[in-house]
Amino acid sequence: MSPAVLVRPRPVHRAADLLSAYLPGSFYYSSAHGSILADGVHATVETRDGDRARAVSAALAAAARAGVDHPMVVGAIGFRPDGPASLVVPALVRRACAPTGDGPTGAAVAPAWTIAPRPQPSHYADAVRRALERIAGGELAKVVLGRCLDLLADAPVAVPALLARLVRADPTAHAFAVDVSAPGDPAPRTLVGASPELLVSRRGTEVVANPLAGSAPRVADEAENRRRRAALLASAKDRAEHAHVAAEVARVLGRFCRDLVVPAEPTVVGTPTMWHLSTRITGRIADPTDPGASSLAIAEALHPTPAVCGVPVDGARDAIAALEPFDRGYFTGLVGWTDARGDGEWVVTIRCAEVCDAAVRLFAGAGVVAGSDPDAELAETGAKFRTLLRALGAWER
Numbered sequence: 001m002s003p004a005v006l007v008r009p010r011p012v013h014r015a016a017d018l019l020s021a022y023l024p025g026s027f028y029y030s031s032a033h034g035s036i037l038a039d040g041v042h043a044t045v046e047t048r049d050g051d052r053a054r055a056v057s058a059a060l061a062a063a064a065r066a067g068v069d070h071p072m073v074v075g076a077i078g079f080r081p082d083g084p085a086s087l088v089v090p091a092l093v094r095r096a097c098a099p100t101g102d103g104p105t106g107a108a109v110a111p112a113w114t115i116a117p118r119p120q121p122s123h124y125a126d127a128v129r130r131a132l133e134r135i136a137g138g139e140l141a142k143v144v145l146g147r148c149l150d151l152l153a154d155a156p157v158a159v160p161a162l163l164a165r166l167v168r169a170d171p172t173a174h175a176f177a178v179d180v181s182a183p184g185d186p187a188p189r190t191l192v193g194a195s196p197e198l199l200v201s202r203r204g205t206e207v208v209a210n211p212l213a214g215s216a217p218r219v220a221d222e223a224e225n226r227r228r229r230a231a232l233l234a235s236a237k238d239r240a241e242h243a244h245v246a247a248e249v250a251r252v253l254g255r256f257c258r259d260l261v262v263p264a265e266p267t268v269v270g271t272p273t274m275w276h277l278s279t280r281i282t283g284r285i286a287d288p289t290d291p292g293a294s295s296l297a298i299a300e301a302l303h304p305t306p307a308v309c310g311v312p313v314d315g316a317r318d319a320i321a322a323l324e325p326f327d328r329g330y331f332t333g334l335v336g337w338t339d340a341r342g343d344g345e346w347v348v349t350i351r352c353a354e355v356c357d358a359a360v361r362l363f364a365g366a367g368v369v370a371g372s373d374p375d376a377e378l379a380e381t382g383a384k385f386r387t388l389l390r391a392l393g394a395w396e397r
């Protein structure tokens with residue numbers, strides 16, 4: 001007879017209950033694999049670039065020794081190596097199934113808005129032209145350039161309502177809300193979004209990454225959507241933009257995985273607002289006993305992929321610093337969770353906003369390669385803003 005094993009059942013919650021229990025300061029994350037609501041702070045994890053996975057493993061081990069049941073680290077890491085990070089071992093974690101999107105549409109987030117683009121749209125198109133000159137000069141093969149919209153409401157923004165509207169609009173998205181308050185903020189600051197892009201997940205030995213790049217706005221007319229999907233798949237410019245990302249993600253995963261499956265051709269995936277070229281890459285952890293192969297260690301090795309930075313990475317970082325007139329902060333970083341076994345899920349921080357009191361900053365970027373058209377990249381970033389604008393009730397079409 002096998003020895004008795006004490007299995008402590010985990011509480012099971014309803015996805016809708018977790019979503020409605022969310023309050024600013026908590027961590028919320030949901031995807032097609034389930035929902036997490038984490039409250040309270042058992043420990044804050046101080047990390048440095050390149051050493052985050054090790055610091056997180058140490059924090060998880062300390063939490064387990066202190067009696068935290070199934071400890072987890074949750075949070076967000078910024079785009080730049082010296083950028084911000086907000087990682088904690090929560091005091092209480094509740095888990096549920098994936099959200100279904102059922103339920104009321106959700107309360108309004110704020111009654112009225114003023115909107116200011118940063119930079120001005122014509123300046124963004126100029127920045128794309130300058131990036132194209134660097135590409136033509138052979139300095140770069142690809143760079144992702146971002147822009148912002150600064151929204152001001154006439155009352156404090158209801159972050160729980162915003163999150164609920166994002167989840168209901170697309171229950172399959174990787175939806176998140178992370179407290180990223182910093183000293184000097186006049187009120188709690190929340191990073192909130194619905195990313196379509198899985199950076200990496202690890203469950204046991206199974207690893208999945210799903211790079212996206214190459215995009216077209218989605219419209220209401222289904223015949224036009226069919227045409228756009230076909231045009232995207234046939235576009236040499238978009239396929240080149242995508243190939244940089246898929247190749248780099250496959251190369252990095254090859255360091256951690258065996259049995260890597262990298263489809264030769266991208267497919268098209270949709271969100272309520274966009275179509276994207278997509279490559280779903282899978283593999284198995286080569287050495288499951290290696291503590292250096294946790295989901296966060298793999299995510300750190302992948303970041304920043306050419307879906308958010310470019311090729312070569314150093315030249316693209318320089319171009320971003322020179323051509324973007326704002327600090328990305330958490331935009332184009334990573335959001336997610338990891339546990340003591342190394343399991344976890346990390347997504348690319350896009351289709352997102354930072355909310356602080358009545359102020360909301362929305363972010364969107366687009367990949368620039370040879371053949372990119374500045375006005376089309378401007379329109380693409382405009383379309384990407386719709387994910388948040390719709391949820392905010394600031395764009396109703």
Ligand SMILES: C=C(O[C@H]1C=CC=C(C(=O)O)[C@@H]1O)C(=O)O
Pocket residue numbers: 144197212213214215276306307308350351363364365366367384
């Ligand atoms: C940087 C963003 O998207 C990335 C992910 C998917 C498609 C992209 C593109 O086609 O440019 C971007 O690489 C963003 O949404 O802000």
